[in-house]
Amino acid sequence: MQWHQAHIRLKPRPRGFHLVTSELVAAVPELARFRVGLAHFFIQHTSASLNVNENADPDVRGDLGRWFDRAVPEGASYFHHTAEGSDDMPAHVKSTLLGASITIPIRDGRLALGTWQGIYLGEHRDEGGARTVIITLSGE
Amino acid sequence: MQWHQAHIRLKPRPRGFHLVTSELVAAVPELARFRVGLAHFFIQHTSASLNVNENADPDVRGDLGRWFDRAVPEGASYFHHTAEGSDDMPAHVKSTLLGASITIPIRDGRLALGTWQGIYLGEHRDEGGARTVIITLSGE
Amino acid sequence: MQWHQAHIRLKPRPRGFHLVTSELVAAVPELARFRVGLAHFFIQHTSASLNVNENADPDVRGDLGRWFDRAVPEGASYFHHTAEGSDDMPAHVKSTLLGASITIPIRDGRLALGTWQGIYLGEHRDEGGARTVIITLSGE
Numbered sequence: 001m002q003w004h005q006a007h008i009r010l011k012p013r014p015r016g017f018h019l020v021t022s023e024l025v026a027a028v029p030e031l032a033r034f035r036v037g038l039a040h041f042f043i044q045h046t047s048a049s050l051n052v053n054e055n056a057d058p059d060v061r062g063d064l065g066r067w068f069d070r071a072v073p074e075g076a077s078y079f080h081h082t083a084e085g086s087d088d089m090p091a092h093v094k095s096t097l098l099g100a101s102i103t104i105p106i107r108d109g110r111l112a113l114g115t116w117q118g119i120y121l122g123e124h125r126d127e128g129g130a131r132t133v134i135i136t137l138s139g140e
Numbered sequence: 141m142q143w144h145q146a147h148i149r150l151k152p153r154p155r156g157f158h159l160v161t162s163e164l165v166a167a168v169p170e171l172a173r174f175r176v177g178l179a180h181f182f183i184q185h186t187s188a189s190l191n192v193n194e195n196a197d198p199d200v201r202g203d204l205g206r207w208f209d210r211a212v213p214e215g216a217s218y219f220h221h222t223a224e225g226s227d228d229m230p231a232h233v234k235s236t237l238l239g240a241s242i243t244i245p246i247r248d249g250r251l252a253l254g255t256w257q258g259i260y261l262g263e264h265r266d267e268g269g270a271r272t273v274i275i276t277l278s279g280e
Numbered sequence: 281m282q283w284h285q286a287h288i289r290l291k292p293r294p295r296g297f298h299l300v301t302s303e304l305v306a307a308v309p310e311l312a313r314f315r316v317g318l319a320h321f322f323i324q325h326t327s328a329s330l331n332v333n334e335n336a337d338p339d340v341r342g343d344l345g346r347w348f349d350r351a352v353p354e355g356a357s358y359f360h361h362t363a364e365g366s367d368d369m370p371a372h373v374k375s376t377l378l379g380a381s382i383t384i385p386i387r388d389g390r391l392a393l394g395t396w397q398g399i400y401l402g403e404h405r406d407e408g409g410a411r412t413v414i415i416t417l418s419g420e
Contacts, residue, residue, distance in 0.1 A: 037278075040385065052239075054232055060232050071351070089340065092344065098236065099331070100332045117185075138318070176416070177416075192326070193375065200369070203372070211351070237377060278418070
């Protein structure tokens with residue numbers, strides 16, 4: 001049984017969904033030592049998110065972004081928290097819908113993702129800057 | 141302290157929400173050996189999901205399906221990823237909103253679900269086929 | 281390596297989002313003993329939720345509530361599960377979107393939350409009553 005914790009600083013990215021699987025995995029070479037376990041990824045921000053979805057066609061990431069931009073409109077009259085810009089409160093709603101963390105099983109030293117699964121960073125601000133993710137591995 | 145990992149193949153189901161608690165629990169009789177711990181369920185697909193909600197009235201599952209079908213419309217003009225059918229991109233959005241995994245506490249050899257809680261498979265394709273779920277138990 | 285499990289009963293609150301970080305942390309003084317690990321919070325209800333978002337401006341919580349009330353309307357004609365009141369089925373949808381549990385990394389005896397992150401109870405019923413949360417700590 002072991003525990004390993006690391007953090008990674010993801011470079012600034014534009015608003016939208018970005019595939020970051022290989023970047024995250026590269027930050028924890030210790031993953032190879034776990035026969036079975038869980039990998040937990042936690043983003044320390046309230047206007048960005050992590051989720052798992054399709055790793056192939058980039059249109060899926062674009063379509064996701066377009067759906068979220070329509071579902072959570074900027075400048076809605078019922079938003080009072082507007083001092084930090086019109087993209088800020090929608091970003092809080094989107095990150096709430098998507099979540100700050102994901103947990104993925106580990107098997108034989110690798111993430112047990114399905115063939116078509118990858119990890120997305122959801123960047124919900126126009127200029128969100130760098131984002132910190134804490135990675136916690138546990139298992140044996 | 142122990143770890144146990146198994147997988148289960150859920151039979152094909154129609155689009156909608158399906159109560160699968162007993163099927164998942166039956167796949168891990170080892171659960172009985174854990175006094176305290178966590179049970180993690182991960183679906184290896186990008187157009188299906190797992191979540192926890194009401195285990196009694198089937199209308200709740202029907203209503204959930206109707207709400208999601210309205211919130212994520214098929215054939216929206218802003219969806220570009222359409223080659224796999226009009227139900228495909230909405231399925232990616234729904235599985236993103238709902239998530240690929242759930243974690244439930246273990247207490248005295250059982251899932252510590254509330255009285256009215258059960259585990260739902262969200263099948264978001266019309267013909268999604270069989271679905272694989274990886275179950276990881278940890279605890280003592 | 282250790283496991284610790286506790287539960288806390290949160291007092292009744294009105295519909296909306298409520299910051300409960302300090303209440304939850306106070307329920308597990310054992311947190312201080314973990315150098316590294318994970319803290320899992322699970323709400324045993326199907327019309328309330330837990331999530332992580334902004335811990336500063338209360339307008340964020342108000343705006344979140346207003347967005348969810350518009351996204352999931354009461355009295356929609358496609359809701360069949362209405363016997364428990366017009367706020368009940370929307371509460372099931374909201375708790376499904378938000379989730380019953382969150383997992384937060386532990387570092388040096390504390391939750392490794394970002395500067396602006398706090399834990400929200402989402403109370404989605406008008407009179408939901410007290411709510412039970414199971415807290416499971418693991419780590420070393």
